[in-house]
Amino acid sequence: MAELAGVYAASHGPMIVRNWEKLSATERNGLTLAFSELGRRIRAARPDVLVVISPDHWVNFFIDNLPAICVGVGEVHDGPPEPWLHEFPHRSLPGHPALAEHIVRHAVEHDFEPSVSYRLALDHGFCIPLWKAGLDPLPAIVPVIFNDLEPPFPSVKRCFDWGAMLAQAVASFPGKLRVGILATGGLSHSIGEPDMGRIDEAFDRDCIRRFERGDPRALIDFLNERLPSAGNGASEVRNWVAAHGAAHGRGFELIRYDPIPNVYVGCGFAAWNVSARS
Amino acid sequence: MRDYWLSKLFFDLQSPPFADEFRADRRKVLDRYPLKPEVRSAVEADDVAFLAARANPYLLRFYFLMAGMPEDEFLRRIRASAPAPATKAAHG
Numbered sequence: 001m002a003e004l005a006g007v008y009a010a011s012h013g014p015m016i017v018r019n020w021e022k023l024s025a026t027e028r029n030g031l032t033l034a035f036s037e038l039g040r041r042i043r044a045a046r047p048d049v050l051v052v053i054s055p056d057h058w059v060n061f062f063i064d065n066l067p068a069i070c071v072g073v074g075e076v077h078d079g080p081p082e083p084w085l086h087e088f089p090h091r092s093l094p095g096h097p098a099l100a101e102h103i104v105r106h107a108v109e110h111d112f113e114p115s116v117s118y119r120l121a122l123d124h125g126f127c128i129p130l131w132k133a134g135l136d137p138l139p140a141i142v143p144v145i146f147n148d149l150e151p152p153f154p155s156v157k158r159c160f161d162w163g164a165m166l167a168q169a170v171a172s173f174p175g176k177l178r179v180g181i182l183a184t185g186g187l188s189h190s191i192g193e194p195d196m197g198r199i200d201e202a203f204d205r206d207c208i209r210r211f212e213r214g215d216p217r218a219l220i221d222f223l224n225e226r227l228p229s230a231g232n233g234a235s236e237v238r239n240w241v242a243a244h245g246a247a248h249g250r251g252f253e254l255i256r257y258d259p260i261p262n263v264y265v266g267c268g269f270a271a272w273n274v275s276a277r278s
Numbered sequence: 279m280r281d282y283w284l285s286k287l288f289f290d291l292q293s294p295p296f297a298d299e300f301r302a303d304r305r306k307v308l309d310r311y312p313l314k315p316e317v318r319s320a321v322e323a324d325d326v327a328f329l330a331a332r333a334n335p336y337l338l339r340f341y342f343l344m345a346g347m348p349e350d351e352f353l354r355r356i357r358a359s360a361p362a363p364a365t366k367a368a369h370g
Contacts, residue, residue, distance in 0.1 A: 058289055058337055058340070062285070062289050063282065063334075064282075083294055149334065191335055191336055192334075192335030192336055192337075192338040193330075193335045194330075194358075194359050195357070196339070196353060196356050196357065232335055232336075
């Protein structure tokens with residue numbers, strides 16, 4: 001049976017790459033420390049496969065066909081199409097069709113309705129954390145796209161349930177496999193809206209405290225109330241909620257949080273404790 | 279509410295060769311999209327506030343970056359735009 005080797009979260013703001021030279025030494029140092037600690041923890045967990053939960057930033061999907069949740073079942077995924085990510089070292093990333101198809105089957109058998117894609121391009125949401133965490137060679141990647149960008153969004157509770165189902169799917173996979181889950185995006189930020197550039201640090205710190213505490217019901221209630229006023233990018237915290245569900249709602253350990261105006265994002269990094277039995 | 283063809287234009291312009299074509303001759307590219315006259319005028323006038331009410335904010339931000347509007351100028355204009363009900367619904 002497969003084993004859940006670790007559950008993680010990381011911000012993925014494009015300006016981490018596009019604006020790197022303009023960041024202050026302190027900002028660069030904070031991000032470097034955060035990504036390197038994330039990478040150290042993921043490598044220590046020795047995952048054969050990483051299930052990466054990220055939004056699609058208008059790369060694979062458009063408003064003529066916009067799935068709420070899509071699982072990439074392909075043998076291979078395309079690298080990031082963003083021209084400013086041309087230094088990302090992989091033009092393609094290995095998939096894991098057996099695990100991905102098992103997840104889809106398990107989902108449908110448990111009343112979830114994922115869409116599937118046999119060929120996804122993985123944009124900066126996937127690739128910045130994989131790259132900056134120094135995961136080379138890459139484990140196989142099973143991409144799971146959550147629509148966090150264009151309403152209607154999956155509800156926060158549904159995202160939690162999705163994560164719990166994902167952990168069950170991993171546990172029931174008939175094969176010896178170590179599987180990690182990495183949720184990307186968040187915390188607060190606003191892109192292309194009148195409050196663009198605003199970081200809601202009070203939201204971020206409150207949010208982090210609630211993830212640390214566990215208590216899924218309180219976390220979901222808090223997010224239902226506060227997400228709408230934390231900037232449109234905060235919607236990506238849905239992915240963190242799925243990771244929380246996969247970790248059975250046990251509290252996470254914050255790796256680092258820095259609100260970075262030059263990245264426009266409250267940058268957060270965390271790892272859940274999955275070794276304790278619930 | 280989203281304007282489909284405006285959104286489609288922004289989406290298609292993510293292709294670098296198409297973006298080059300657009301930057302070289304904006305009108306020629308706009309002729310291929312059945313944009314409503316007022317939407318086309320807003321594109322030609324770089325009317326951030328008008329377009330913000332009709333496209334996803336991430337696509338809007340990408341579009342003006344691609345079109346060459348300096349970041350400071352885009353921030354000034356988007357911050358000056360009133361949050362219309364349609365964009366308010368786009369918050370997470």
